[in-house]
Amino acid sequence: MKAVIFSEPNKFSVEERSIPSVGELDALIRVHACGICGTDIHILHGEHIVRFPVIPGHEFSGEVVEVGSCVTGVKVGDRVTVDPNIVDRTCFFCRRGEINLCENLTAVGVNYNGGFAEYASVPAEQVYLIPENVSLDEAALAEPLSCCIHGMDRAGVRTGDTVLVLGAGGIGLILIQLARAAGAGRILVSEPDPGKRKLAALFGAGELIDPSSEDVLQRVFNITRVGADVVIESAGRKETAEMAPKLARRGGTVLQFGVVSPDKMVSLAPYDIFYRELKITGSFVNPFTHARAVEMLSTKQVDVLPVISHRFALENISEALRVAQSRDAIKVLVMSQTG
């Protein structure tokens, strides 16, 4: 099979590899599509601890073509999406139900070979069936959607809340739809790219702010008077992370969803957290939310198709990775089966 190999930082190639073996508890998936995530870019640049060489890719869908002898619940021919995050179930955190914080968390496409290949073998219990009315392209976005659902759980959006989303990339555009589905009263979006702002409006954002030409703080307080009930940072930038607490109302919640480079620091007045009773929270991966992601796709409450901006064949991974790092891209899919 053809597979993308990240052999060392900043070095990758498409190579011919044998189809992976299938353990007794594994399912072999003929990969349809695999999304490029910011994490893949970090892995490529050596900013994320992985086992090199690795076949990356953790946002994928496909069809089951073989199952191990002890597998139940998944069979050949099933259309599936994969939850890439594997936990040990026995550590301090797993035994308290906080599996995303597992001390031994590993992931398909990071620690094990993933979806930028024609086939991937994964533990069958990581596999989720998708209903007939969900396409395999849509199913490739179940993983980022599941992470966004956890973010919504953390943010605790209530019916009628004003939600401000900073950054309408692939993740921001999904979070906007989830905020709408959660009953947000008013959704404000700050995003410099006009095309992404247009999509944000399509998905339910009523107030669009262009941070490249407008004063975000002034605009948000003009609209809300008191600040937003919930502010979601989904740009992954120091500037927006620093601004987010200032945009929340007294007693409001700030969700740091975007991945800001670990060496970046922001300044924050503890007095502000105290006096304005701010709640500042993070959100990491997707504990028990993958099935809910499939449900949101099936019920069409989230439309991920407009979020897919580019599709590339596996052979064109170089171009796919280049585009994924450009401003033009929203979500880039790598298509494994183009013959």
Ligand SMILES: [Zn+2]
């Ligand atoms: Zn654990």
